[in-house]
Amino acid sequence: MRALYLIIFSVSCAVCEPMYSITGTGTIQVARAEYHTYENAWTVHLSKEQQFANEIVIIEMCQPPCPETVSFLDPLIDCTALTSLLNDTAWYNDYTASHVHDFPSFCNSLSTNSAFLQLSVGRILDESQNVSLVRLRPPLELVLFNEEALLSTWSTQVNADTVRFSVRVIQIAPLQSVFFVHVSLISLQVSRPAETILTLALQNPCTAVGLSAPTHASVQSVKVYGNYRCMWNCRADMLRKPYNSAPATREAIITQMNASNSSAQIYECLKLPVEWTAIIFELKLRVSTFTTESSYSQSVYDALDAYAAATQRNLSRIRGGTTVVAMGIKNSLYHPHSFEEVLRKLIDSTCMISTCGKMTELVNPHFFYHRRRLLDVPQQVTQLLVEGSYISTDNLPYSHLLNDLRGTLAETRETAVMFTSVEDIDFAKVLYVKMESPPLHTPAPSDDPPKHVQTSVPFVTTLAVFMIVMIVAAIMCTGSVNSH
Numbered sequence: 001m002r003a004l005y006l007i008i009f010s011v012s013c014a015v016c017e018p019m020y021s022i023t024g025t026g027t028i029q030v031a032r033a034e035y036h037t038y039e040n041a042w043t044v045h046l047s048k049e050q051q052f053a054n055e056i057v058i059i060e061m062c063q064p065p066c067p068e069t070v071s072f073l074d075p076l077i078d079c080t081a082l083t084s085l086l087n088d089t090a091w092y093n094d095y096t097a098s099h100v101h102d103f104p105s106f107c108n109s110l111s112t113n114s115a116f117l118q119l120s121v122g123r124i125l126d127e128s129q130n131v132s133l134v135r136l137r138p139p140l141e142l143v144l145f146n147e148e149a150l151l152s153t154w155s156t157q158v159n160a161d162t163v164r165f166s167v168r169v170i171q172i173a174p175l176q177s178v179f180f181v182h183v184s185l186i187s188l189q190v191s192r193p194a195e196t197i198l199t200l201a202l203q204n205p206c207t208a209v210g211l212s213a214p215t216h217a218s219v220q221s222v223k224v225y226g227n228y229r230c231m232w233n234c235r236a237d238m239l240r241k242p243y244n245s246a247p248a249t250r251e252a253i254i255t256q257m258n259a260s261n262s263s264a265q266i267y268e269c270l271k272l273p274v275e276w277t278a279i280i281f282e283l284k285l286r287v288s289t290f291t292t293e294s295s296y297s298q299s300v301y302d303a304l305d306a307y308a309a310a311t312q313r314n315l316s317r318i319r320g321g322t323t324v325v326a327m328g329i330k331n332s333l334y335h336p337h338s339f340e341e342v343l344r345k346l347i348d349s350t351c352m353i354s355t356c357g358k359m360t361e362l363v364n365p366h367f368f369y370h371r372r373r374l375l376d377v378p379q380q381v382t383q384l385l386v387e388g389s390y391i392s393t394d395n396l397p398y399s400h401l402l403n404d405l406r407g408t409l410a411e412t413r414e415t416a417v418m419f420t421s422v423e424d425i426d427f428a429k430v431l432y433v434k435m436e437s438p439p440l441h442t443p444a445p446s447d448d449p450p451k452h453v454q455t456s457v458p459f460v461t462t463l464a465v466f467m468i469v470m471i472v473a474a475i476m477c478t479g480s481v482n483s484h
Helices: 079-086 094-099 103-112 114-121 148-154 250-258 298-319 339-353 398-415 451-483
Strands: 005-009 028-036 041-048 056-061 123-126 132-137 141-145 156-159 162-174 179-191 217-224 227-234 239-241 268-270 276-288 323-329 358-363 381-392 419-434
Touching (some): 056 123, 056 132, 079 103, 079 162, 079 179, 094 114, 103 114, 103 162, 114 123, 132 148, 227 239, 239 323, 298 323, 298 381, 339 381
Antiparallel strands (some): 056 162, 123 132, 132 141, 156 162, 358 419
């Protein structure tokens, strides 16, 4: 097998065109390399031709000086030759360094438990148990965090502002009694940023490096899986859109404020109407990637936002009115809480500062995901469990809204090229937010007698006096007659 040796220069950009390719059947192809200010890390996006169902990718780092070639290898090797390759002391991966010595167990895991193995080898280099220096995110995104522990030990200084990393990529596919193996070498040359999140501790580190947020939002540095990352959030009574987006640059926010082009990316904090209906739903999206616990490439989150936006546009055409669709991967970076929790918190916050409606709910007792677990699927086709919220101001039975949603989700999937299928769409509950009708006002009873009674008292008194006078007169007249 020929060694393939590339030099990749880093760039700082939102979306870059493919820069270098590794040609050949089944080989890694470098799509782009970029520095992300929001997480102070470089990422290298890799793509490859999928040949085998249980194929895994192992990435290793090298402490300089590093080999510049790999020895010729037969693409089909046995377990002994494979473990010898992985035990090469010039290259290092945290997991393989401590597990490859058990040859039979490791080779057996490649055949029987490749999903767990891919997850384990994805933590390539850790500074500690909770702090990553280099890791692999699905789908095939190599992440190198701009940490001194990484730069001082695992890179070569090119000049005052540039360093070089050496990376070995091994593709392994278990066959009947042998393994198909392909090895590539990557030389990654990157420019160090002048200012980073960690070097700007006296001010907001995220705004200091040029990140910003729209009106009614803020951007801040938070610790995610042991590493600092900039994230943006809206005021508690508003919904973040796009829901799974990384912070924008200050220039992008200014451009958005001045641009009239509606096709541009819009970052906003959305204020919901006073009354609305929300359908909380879940579905499974199939994506060609490897299994992960919770961390995905930003490209996966962006694809999910694009799918939600296309669904929202199509639903708006059907019903009109205010339509909002948001989706999140359950228990992920941008969606740690359910949409029910998000919307209830939003209503509670709204009630503190302005007029708000009262929330009621309708629960689906036959909700699919209460009754079944995700089915096992091939290693390289992962099912993402996605939760969504469809908010509408249309005063229609929820069954009409649900039918619109089911059909639109299936039709809109064609626009989401990263996802190969949409499956098992079902709704968990419907949330209704309505203004309560004001109660009828009944005046309180009074202790004072009614006015018409008060005005009738003098008349009664006069009548009584008159009757007494008439009786006295009658008695006197009777007495006078008897005397005669």
